[in-house]
Amino acid sequence: MSLRLDQALIAEWIKPRSRVLDLGCGDGALLAYLSAERGVSGYGLEIDEQNLLKCISAGVNVIQSDLDAGLADFESDSFDYVIMTQTLQAVRYPHRLLQDMLRVGREGIVTFPNMGHLSCRLQLVFKGRMPLTKALPHQWFDTPNIHLCSVADFERTCRALRIDMLQRATVDHTHRSGFGMRLFPQLLGEIALYRLQGGRPAAQGEPLSAFRPSSG
């Protein structure tokens, strides 16, 4: 098991010996790394059976659960960090999960593929087709990614939900975060990484429109 670049970067953001919940933890690589290298204690949530087995084999605490059912099982402020790496775009209600993760964790860390990346824009403009990139390798009909967004979309949603963006980084598939990317993250960042805090408390049964960010 090895870390993806976005995971390696956010590992640097996590204070040693903290308590972490990893939503959609995959094969458990990040939690195994954090536990071994930073003395972090944590749990992963995962729905896929094969990933569950990998976590168990790696000695990672893994709870089989469906993120679309929310985090009602977890107490408020019961974790230092709630992490979601490249999972946000695959859940049913990303905005609700964002709020829920910031309820359960004192901080949230989110990474997602940036749909506003230059190559995505070019493919749509010149080929007229759904973008296929290293970060977004799935055909439109069999993609798990049902809620793709761009850096601009994400930040607008955070502002609408009164979520504070404490830190941002973007990287490309060559695992670099160069000068151009820092200057034009919306255009050149393939994967976006955020450290978040706060957020409006989620209300039961609130209509989707309540979360829709105002234009501008």
Add this chain to the structure above:
Amino acid sequence: MPSHPLASITSEGTPEIVTPTPAGSVGVVTPKKLRFDQPLRLDCGSVLEPYELIFETYGELNSERSNAILICHALSGDHHAAGYHSSADRKPGWWDNGIGPGKPIDTRRFFVVCPNNLGGCAGSTGPKTLDPNTGKPYGPSFPIITVRDWVESQARLADALGIPCWAAVIGGSLGGMQALQWAVDYPERIAHAIVIAAASKLSTQNIAFNQVARQAIRSDPDFCDGHYAERGVIPSRGLMLARMLGHITYLSDDVLHAKFGRELHNGRLNFGFDVEFQIESYLRHQGRSFVERFDANTYLLFTKTLDYFDPASRFGDRLSQAFAASKAKFLVISFSSDWRFPPARSEELVRALLEVNKDVSYAKIDSQEGHDSFLLPIPHYHQVLSSYLKRAARDLERT
């Protein structure tokens, strides 16, 4: 096996000549018996003295005595978890698909111990045993046993076998409850608790089912207030009814439908009250074969043991606090179609463990077979068990 000042070991019968058994089988096994002379003070206030435990072991205890696994049986189980009692045996032990060389509970790595619980009817001291004070079978006067009492008796068995700490305590259903109680009562004597298709206490509905089962037995004219053994009769109709009821609740509606549908036993309706549908014939068969091997007083006792189980009650009804001191790591497994101990009950348990920061993993296995799933070789279920125990074995080698 080391000797123990409070216990003496006898072998049950002579070992058979070992003939080739199926691959992955532990082969022909011989149960052992231990006698304990130190009085056991029970939760109900009574004292058992002396008492015997019958048990089987598979695999070898390592020199560090660190690779022992305790298997706890459920309501109708016993000490014969794996292998065969003779080369003529048709059926292996109740968890033979899970225990053996190369199986999830791998006897090449682990030394596996499975006792028959106190109050049982397969050889450990129970209602069928002669009460030393009266010279008659205990019968209905056998004291009510709790899961805590079982754990205490199992801890003494561990002492006698020279096992300071179990690598794992594993059980399904009522067996899972024992694994939980181990983590509560002996927080430092159990490295892993594997709790399968269990709950931290019975639901009201579960207690209600147990009540009907007990009434079925107790209202049988042959029950004789529990003294049936002295009268040379068996409350077979009552016990059969209790088992039939239990059996329905252990399976899902879907699996009953898939197995039997509305298929007729003799191909046509008879307009009578005898067996007509296949499911009726099946249930009667299950009930009858149960009566041949199980004791009614034990069934009454064990359903009470189930009803009483509630480890949180000694911790101000805060389940998480019951586990706060435990050094064990937990694996909790539930089955999607289990409505007797549904996944939500396992998830309650996981939540309590999370609250007190215990190491815990949880798998909800997709299955059609209801509560009985825990006894079946469902591939993903066995993979979860295997992966977890392989990891536990690797951790053992490292320390």
